[in-house]
Every structure is written in structure tokens, then in C-alpha cells.
Amino acid sequence: METGMYSVMQGLSWMCKLGRCGLGRGARGSRGGLILLLTGVLLSLLLLALTPHPTPAEPLHRLRRIHQEEEDYTGGKAPPPDNAKSPPVDAAPARPVVNSLGGLSKDHISAPPPPPPPPSLSQSAAKPSNQSQPSSAFNRDVLAVFSKLAQAPPRTHEGRVQLARVQEAALTALNYGYKLTKAQQAVLNNLNPQARRDLEDRLAKTRQAQDRVYLSHLRTRGQVLKRAGGGEEVVSTAKQVVRFPIRLKKIPPAQWPDQYKLYYNLTHYPWVKSEGCKNFRTSFAPPGSLPPRGLASFPSSGNTWVRYLIEGATGIFTGSMYDDTSLMRKGLYGEGVMHDSGMTIVQKSHGYTTGEAMTMQDKGQRAQHNHLQELGYQGVVVIRNPFKALISHRHLDVGGHTGYAPKAHFLGQGWADFVTLKVHLWRDFYTDWLRLTSPEHTYVMHYEDLCAHPVEEMRGVLRHLNMPEDSSRLACLGKNLDGMFKRKPSKNSPLNFDPFTKELRAVIYESINAVDLALRERGKSGLPVHKYEIYDAKEAEGMGYGRTVSGGGGGGVSGG
Numbered sequence: 001m002e003t004g005m006y007s008v009m010q011g012l013s014w015m016c017k018l019g020r021c022g023l024g025r026g027a028r029g030s031r032g033g034l035i036l037l038l039t040g041v042l043l044s045l046l047l048l049a050l051t052p053h054p055t056p057a058e059p060l061h062r063l064r065r066i067h068q069e070e071e072d073y074t075g076g077k078a079p080p081p082d083n084a085k086s087p088p089v090d091a092a093p094a095r096p097v098v099n100s101l102g103g104l105s106k107d108h109i110s111a112p113p114p115p116p117p118p119p120s121l122s123q124s125a126a127k128p129s130n131q132s133q134p135s136s137a138f139n140r141d142v143l144a145v146f147s148k149l150a151q152a153p154p155r156t157h158e159g160r161v162q163l164a165r166v167q168e169a170a171l172t173a174l175n176y177g178y179k180l181t182k183a184q185q186a187v188l189n190n191l192n193p194q195a196r197r198d199l200e201d202r203l204a205k206t207r208q209a210q211d212r213v214y215l216s217h218l219r220t221r222g223q224v225l226k227r228a229g230g231g232e233e234v235v236s237t238a239k240q241v242v243r244f245p246i247r248l249k250k251i252p253p254a255q256w257p258d259q260y261k262l263y264y265n266l267t268h269y270p271w272v273k274s275e276g277c278k279n280f281r282t283s284f285a286p287p288g289s290l291p292p293r294g295l296a297s298f299p300s301s302g303n304t305w306v307r308y309l310i311e312g313a314t315g316i317f318t319g320s321m322y323d324d325t326s327l328m329r330k331g332l333y334g335e336g337v338m339h340d341s342g343m344t345i346v347q348k349s350h351g352y353t354t355g356e357a358m359t360m361q362d363k364g365q366r367a368q369h370n371h372l373q374e375l376g377y378q379g380v381v382v383i384r385n386p387f388k389a390l391i392s393h394r395h396l397d398v399g400g401h402t403g404y405a406p407k408a409h410f411l412g413q414g415w416a417d418f419v420t421l422k423v424h425l426w427r428d429f430y431t432d433w434l435r436l437t438s439p440e441h442t443y444v445m446h447y448e449d450l451c452a453h454p455v456e457e458m459r460g461v462l463r464h465l466n467m468p469e470d471s472s473r474l475a476c477l478g479k480n481l482d483g484m485f486k487r488k489p490s491k492n493s494p495l496n497f498d499p500f501t502k503e504l505r506a507v508i509y510e511s512i513n514a515v516d517l518a519l520r521e522r523g524k525s526g527l528p529v530h531k532y533e534i535y536d537a538k539e540a541e542g543m544g545y546g547r548t549v550s551g552g553g554g555g556g557v558s559g560g
Contacts, residue, residue: 167191171199175246176325204247211245212259218242224262233265237272238483241329244336249323253287253341268331270312270483277476282311284334288342290316293465294371294379295346296433298353298426300392301384302447305483307332309450310345310380312477313458314467319344321371330483339374345465346380351432353425363428370432377437380461383515383527384447386426386508387500387534390419410499419504427511434518444524448531454481500534509545 170184180188191199218224223235223242236242245260253264264284271277295310295318297303304327307318317334319341320327327335334344349371352358357369391410398405409415433442443464450457455478462469500508512535516527529535540546 163187163190167199168203171203175203176323207245207247208257208259214243215259215262227265231265232262233267234262236266236268236331236333238270238331239272241268241331242266244328244333246323246325246336249336249338252338253343266333268317268333270308270331271476271480274476274480277479280312280315280473280476282315282317282331284337284343285316285345286343290342290345291378292340292374292376293346294349294375294433295382296349296351296371296375296379296429297382298384298386298389298393298429299350300396301382301389302450303348303350303382304332306380306382306445306450307334307346307348308483309454309458309477309481310461312480312483313462313474314345314465315470315473316345317343319347321347321349321374345467347375349375349379351429353422353429358421358425366428367432367436370429370436372432372436378441380443380445380464381430381433382445382447382450383430385532385535386423386511387532389426390422390508391495391499393422394418407495407497410495415499416501416504419500420507423508423511427514430515431518434515434522434524439522439524442522444519446528446531448528452531454478498534505536505539506543506545509540509543512540513545 166184166187167190170180170187173184174180174188188196215224218234223240224232225235227233234242244263244266248256248260248263256263264287266284268282269278269280270282271280295303295306297306311318311332311334318332319334319337319339320332321339322335324335334347337343339347351370351372352360352366355369357366360366360369394409394415395405398409434444443461445457445461455474458474458477459469512527512529516529519526529537537546
């Protein structure tokens with residue numbers, strides 16, 4: 001491509017010279033020179049259009065966050081692109097097979113096998129030779145090659161070097177909270193226990209040295225300051241966040257190495273550009289000073305936004321059962337400490353609605369993965385309209401925290417399987433939290449009420465957590481409600497059709513009915529279905545699911 005561009009530019013230069021010569025020879029010469037110049041430009045553009053452009057190389061693999069689902073629920077077939085010919089909206093897909101436990105049959109939830117590597121690589125992997133293979137053979141798809149060599153490591157020096165790099169990259173991705181592909185997992189499984197420990201120690205020493213350099217950089221940048229009572233603190237703002245050490249997620253605070261104890265005093269200023277609010281800060285509580293308490297929700301029910309609001313209202317970081325480094329880069333530093341560190345006010349949990357536990361058929365065994373025990377059977381529960389939560393969950397899986405899924409992901413059997421599995425998890429997740437905890441230990445917050453009255457809802461959370469209320473702080477929170485956690489507009493965002501067929505609506509109405517009943521059994525307000533988009537009360541009643549749910553569900557502020 002560079003050669004083609006050079007030829008085009010050289011030709012254009014000669015045409016310009018000839019045009020200037022013609023323009024200097026009078027009126028007739030001016031017309032001829034102008035024609036010659038325009039002809040040269042057109043020919044140059046034509047040559048540029050005909051020059052072949054190489055296709056950019058595809059990445060070896062796409063890393064996925066732990067909170068994103070690996071399964072795309074399409075039976076191994078990728079959805080058609082948005083501009084492909086789609087089936088009519090009114091055409092309902094075949095009703096998914098539902099077993100007696102409310103989940104999908106194994107045929108619907110088992111992930112398809114990964115595609116085989118290219119034939120040339122498969123052959124080279126099956127017959128390792130003593131000759132040094134060209135580096136391009138490794139660079140094209142290292143993971144595909146070495147996932148096949150779990151029992152037969154490469155014999156060449158270049159192969160061993162490449163394998164070591166892939167193993168380090170896979171372990172680093174895992175430490176940063178990414179979900180590994182099957183090929184990456186196979187590469188790490190090739191390590192014996194001692195080799196795995198050696199690799200972890202080597203990476204930890206490298207990371208520790210990097211962190212020392214980074215702290216020096218923060219001091220130079222003025223983000224490490226002396227404290228009035230002695231010691232130092234790390235300062236962060238919404239526009240100038242710091243890199244929190246990922247290794248601290250697995251270490252109890254009392255055992256943090258000396259160089260990391262500075263992060264006890266990490267201080268974040270979320271509203272430095274808001275008039276009258278720049279001095280409000282968020283920090284960690286002293287280690288061991290707070291009990292574990294859940295912030296439990298189905299995915300895409302506003303958990304991240306609620307964390308931002310709770311931090312704004314309390315001035316204390318929120319924690320998590322996960323380790324999503326993308327959230328730490330937005331100022332949610334509690335993501336980087338252990339959930340039972342006692343340093344965070346509440347801890348995020350999606351329970352068994354994500355990960356391997358969501359496909360368990362034994363409900364008793366599955367309930368052990370709902371994080372109830374780890375979180376002390378207490379906390380804040382956030383419930384959102386399942387119709388909207390399922391749509392947002394689909395966006396999350398495909399586009400991440402602030403992205404969107406193409407419309408094709410909301411059509412066909414894959415979408416039907418996704419909805420059926422997930423809405424039963426939505427139902428069971430919330431009924432477990434309501435029926436296995438004491439009502440006084442659980443504060444229920446409805447997402448629709450939170451959107452309507454965010455500051456009032458935070459007052460209710462403060463009362464439940466027995467935290468003092470700062471009216472000035474809440475006023476600043478009211479002026480800065482979105483933070484950095486709002487989805488950005490995208491060409492894929494609008495859904496100009498209803499993706500829920502009549503069969504899917506029936507499954508969702510049944511789940512809404514079950515959760516509403518569990519709320520009322522525990523003495524709490526029912527679901528505010530009168531605020532639910534897509535929900536049709538007459539349709540639900542006609543299907544036999546309108547008896548339990550009343551039109552209101554409490555109204556106004558939800559309360560505990």
C-alpha cells in the first residue's frame with residue numbers, strides 16, 4: 001500500500017508541474033493546463049482506488065471480562081449482521097424447551113466446541129520437528145497451536161519462548177479480571193503446580209517492581225501527599241485516576257507488603273469540577289471496621305450506578321465479589337480489595353446468575369453460589385424490571401459496561417434461549433435473597449424508584465446501613481448523579497421493535513409473579529409493575545399471572 005501511495009503522489013506531482021507550465025502560456029495554455037491538471041487528479045484518485053489494501057490482522061483472541069458471558073446462546077452460529085435480511089418481528093421463534101426446574105435442557109445450555117485451528121497449524125502441531133519453525137507460524141495463532149500441545153510441549157527453543165510468553169499473558173489476563181478462553185486455559189493447565197507457582201512468583205516480582213516505579217511517578221505528578229497527622233495519601237480525581245495494585249485483591253489488608261500500605265489512605269475526589277462539591281472525598285474505612293454486606297442484583301440492574309451513588313452518599317468505597325479492573329479505572333477502588341476486608345461499605349454480587357453456577361440444575365447446590373454466606377445474609381437488594389434488565393444484560397455481554405449489542409442479538413432461537421434461562425435465574429436469585437435472609441437485614445431497592453428519586457433512595461440506604469446523613473453531601477450527589485457509568489449513544493442502541501414474543505412474555509410474567517409473592521411474604525412492598533415498560537397488566541392477567549401482582553407495589557420510595 002505504501003508503494004502504491006508513493007506512485008500516486010509522484011504522478012500527481014508531475015501532473016501539477018505540467019499544469020503550471022501550461023498555465024504560464026496565455027489564455028489557451030491556461031485552459032489546456034487546467035484540463036491537464038484535473039485529468040491528473042482524477043487519474044491519481046482512480047489509481048488510489050484500484051490499489052489493493054491489505055486486510056488488518058485479526059487479534060489472536062478477544063478477552064472478556066469475568067462479568068460477561070462466554071455463551072452467546074446461538075447454538076454455535078453467529079447472529080446475522082444488522083444489515084442482513086432478518087425474519088419479521090412478529091414471527092415468534094419456537095418455544096424453548098424448559099425442564100421441571102425452570103432452567104433450559106442441557107441441549108440448550110451446553111457451549112459449542114471451539115473451532116479447530118487452521119489446517120496448516122494443526123499439521124505443524126501434530127508433528128513437531130527439530131527444525132526451527134518460522135516465527136510467523138507462531139504469531140498467526142499461538143493459542144490454537146499450544147492448546148493442542150498440552151501433553152507435548154514444543155521442542156524448539158523458539159517454540160518454548162513463545163509458549164512462555166503466552167502463559168505469562170494468560171496468567172496476567174486472569175489476574176486483571178478477564179475471563180480466559182478455552183485455549184488460554186489449556187495453556188495454563190499445561191503447567192505443573194511448581195511451574196505455575198514459579199510463574200506466579202516471577203510475575204509478582206515484576207509487578208512489584210513496576211508498582212514501585214509507578215508510585216515514584218505519582219509522587220512526581222503530585223498525587224502522593226503528606227498527611228497532617230503523619231504519613232502519606234494517594235490522591236485521585238475523576239479525571240486523574242490512579243492504578244490500583246491488582247495483587248491486593250487476594251491479600252488480607254493486614255498482610256499487605258509495606259510498599260502497598262500507602263493505599264490504605266487512597267482518597268478519591270469525584271466532583272472536583274462541580275461548584276461547591278470539590279472537597280467531598282471517598283476513602284477506605286479502616287481494615288476490619290465494617291461487616292460484609294451485599295449489594296445484590298441481577299446483572300444490568302444498575303449495580304455499578306448504585307455503587308457510585310452509595311459511595312457519593314457515604315464517602316466510603318464499595319467492594320465486590322469480583323475483580324473488574326475497568327471499574328477501578330473509573331474510581332471504584334473498592335473493587336481491588338477482598339470482599340471481607342472490612343474496608344468497604346457494601347459488596348457487589350450477582351450470585352449464581354453469571355458463571356458456571358447458573359447452569360446447575362440442583363437448586364440447593366446452586367444456592368451455595370449466591371454469596372449469601374460470604375456476605376453475612378444481609379445487604380441491599382436492587383430489583384429492576386426484568387424486561388429491561390434482560391435487554392441491558394444482552395448489551396453488557398456484547399458491548400461491555402458502556403456498549404451496545406447489534407439488533408441481530410435480539411432475534412431468533414439464541415435470544416429465546418437467553419431470555420428463558422436468564423429470567424428463571426432472575427426469579428430464583430431474588431427469591432433466595434428474600435426467603436433466606438431476615439427481613440430487617442435486607443433493604444430492597446427498586447431500580448425504577450431509584451431513577452425517579454435517587455437522593456431519597458440514598459437516604460433510605462443510609463438509614464438501613466446506620467450511617468450518618470450529610471445534607472450537603474447529598475445535595476452534591478443530586479447535582480452529579482451520572483458519574484462515569486452511563487452508556488454512550490451508539491448506532492446499535494435503539495431497538496425499534498419488541499424482542500419479546502408471546503411465549504417469552506408468559507415466562508417473564510410467571511417470574512415477576514413469583515418475586516412479587518416473595519416480597520409480600522416478607523412484609524415488603526410488591527414490585528412496582530405500574531412503572532415497568534413493556535409489562536402489560538391485562539395480558540399478564542389473561543395468561544393467569546395477574547392474580548398476585550397488584551397495580552402499585554408501594555409507589556414512591558421503595559424502602560426496606
